[in-house]
Amino acid sequence: MAAQPVGRRGVVRRSWLGGVRDAIDALVRSSPSRFAIIVFASLILITTLLLSLPIARAGAGTGGTPLYDAFFTATSAICVTGLTTVDMATHWSPFGNAVIFIGMNVGGMGVLTLASILGLVISRRLGLRAKLIAASDTNPSRVHAGPVSERQAVRLGEVGGLLATVAISTLSIEAVIMLGMIPSVLAAGYDVGTSVWYSAYYSVSAFTNTGFAPNPLGPVEFFDDYWFQSLLMLDVFLGSLGFPVIYALLRTWRMPRRWSVHVKLTLTTTAILWVAGALTFLVLEYDNPKTYGAFGFGKTLYEAFFMSTMTRSGGFATIDMHDLYGSSLLVTDMLMFVGGGSASTAGGIKVTTLAVLFLAAYAEARGAPAMEAFGRRIPRDILRLAVSVVLWGATIVAVSTVVIVQMTKAPLDFVLFDVISAFATCGLSTGLTESLPPEGKYVMALTMFMGRVGTVTLAAALAAAQKRQLFRRPEERPIVG
Template sequence: MRRVRAASVLFGGYQHPTQMIAVGFGLAILVGTLLLSLPAATAQGQTTTWLTALWTATASVSLTGLIIVDTPTHWSVFGELIIIGLVQIGGLGIMTLATVFTVLVSGRLGLRARLFAQAETKTPTMADMRKVVRKVVLFSLVCEAVAAVVFTGRFMIGYGESFGRALYLGVFHGISAFNNSGFTLWSDNIMGYVGDPWICLTISAAVIVGGLGFPVVFELLRSWRHPGRWSVLTRITVYATLILLVLGTLVYLATEWHNPGTLGRLDEPTRVLAAFFLSAVVRTAGFNSVDTGALHPSSWLVSDVMMFIGGGSAGTAGGIKVTTLGLLVFVIWSELRGEPRVNVGHRQVPDTAQRQAVVVTMMSAALVAFCTYVLLVLTPYTLDRVLFEVIAAFSTAGLTTGITNDIPPAGQLLLIVLMFVGRIGPLTIGSALALKERARRYELPEERMIVG
């Protein structure tokens, strides 16, 4: 009980749960930076520079996967375990882990702990948060275990790895795939397995499931046979995800089919597999089976849009989220039809949700535009490469055109901030900075404005 009271005193000054989330992720990055700075974390037994350690810790906790040093050659096994541990922390969420710890220590949850857990898991109600957190943790571990088993078997049978090595590779990449981080133990990511459906499809499945979001996954498990009963959140997330997967695959096939640097060097079935894999991971995970730096500029533009959209809410994906995009589409459709209210299916969307979608999108676009301008000033690279890098960092997608290592320290610090903001979300940052909410006690007279 003393530990629980001490934690309550320590965090009692934070009036909003989102403040606690921001502080929690910040502390995880700080601890990860210190651990990765130790000589034992490197393969050569040397101290890593603070910027490299901070970058790697932020990329791990934020599930971005962008690297500035080669993971298998620079880091020792101890360093790799730190990285994948930070990925797990970032995936499950600081507040989810803190809630589990509180339950284990005190056997019950207080109101503050319930608010924190609800803010992290984004559950609509506060009913039995212990059950929600337990389901989140259990589902995550099961998905990671299934992916790890497939990887382990494939590396043993298909590539002759010993059981110990195959198990290590399987567990590492199972955690990395489900949490949409994109970290691998190969210098070329998974380009060496571009034609292996066991590896590519397993990663794709883990990325998609992890990126859907826990509320959507749990609802699908309950009523996947009855789409008519799905909530608005689930409908938008599922249908938008399917549409983006199909469109992305078709666009990459059409654009990169004859590109010798990407799909052009592969046989036809492998081209389809590689295009689907790119479409599945580009919105949120840093895996790549082809060289993203060799993509056509038109494919970079498509990737920019996909990364900016991201995955589902309350999952391991980044970006503004497909639910935000879907809601904005319905807002536009309702406005074009002259309808006073926004309806999705047989439900009416509240005005607060519409405003949140606009705020998240505009804040994100403004942040991306500002950081792109700064990097254009700091680096000699063209707009298409810099924009790709900025959106990849903000959306925690983790892909790169190959310029990450050559960005000056000031630019890398800017990308570190972007990765942090992209993980916890622009709206969370804004809420965390607001010390208290102000309720207006009066209404001003209305005045129409000219729009457009």
């Protein structure tokens, strides 16, 4: 081992890289969640700078992209949202598209998992602190002080394997979907080079649940191509499951009995919401001449399932959201707000949060002393965490909606739709986002950031400290309901 440089008085001199490493390690020890948010915000600022450059915009002599549009696009890409304020197919140059392409992949890895990988690169090893950061992305309970009583979706000792699964599964799934899409894009009349690029772009955009489209018409160009749309749905579904679920399925797919409660709740709730959403869209929109009313039953049923998949955070649309009935807009709001699985590329409050709330209501109705699922007891602190996530999410949506309605005086149902889409990092839009004033775009970008970072992580980062209380006050029950 090389000797450390020693000064005149025998004091060991550390390199500047060692000093940076120590400073980062101290920040991770003081607040892992705050460190992760700083990393995520830094990536957004770097991407904004790159997209602001004249080289990132298509067309010679057009100048750079306005700061608010560059910032919004950078936030939408890193937060894998998919909302846009410019035409993604024509506005950006090859350099700009490359920046967005990389940003979608980086953002799809997750804020805490990404921070863990950066910590691994800096420290050259995955230590306990880095493992705690990565584990908190699979289980939000770890951001709180004290023991975690429920079985972990991924144990600390398995985090190294989880990070490898994130990288390998991401690249493998995206590559397979890309290869499957190339024939459909070729059949649409594009040359080989363009077909490969569009297929790769769609594959990354779908798996990360972003919803950006590289071609001018978007998924509408493949409206009659069931193979292409099915690949989009499969890609979005896999991305929205969550890496802990993919990790568990890869190891024990033949042994469902060994699946954790988290895996079973995620798969069960996802399937229920997918089928229920499709049937609801089928019933509500079957006679709407602007959406599904002009199609036969088979096509309408298929598109209803496509729509149900994309409301989970996929963001691709083959119909105009502006044309949906008000009842369908409300159903879409609810599905987007729930989102996908924990530690996935999807947003929202997550399907396990919804499942815990329903389990609590069911236990209360039965008079049961505790929540139970699949032969396991779920502790009450998980219920408190679920309620906190929902309240934080509802608060963010409510405040953003009020601010944007006041700015634009637009109809409430359209504003609420786009705000929930931003918070849940979904990307579906009624067209309102594109017409927002610059200040409204900043508000929407902040909503996307808070939705992607996660309400639990954000709350933990804003908390100054956890204090221990060595006494208990007298108990008294207020009247509820």
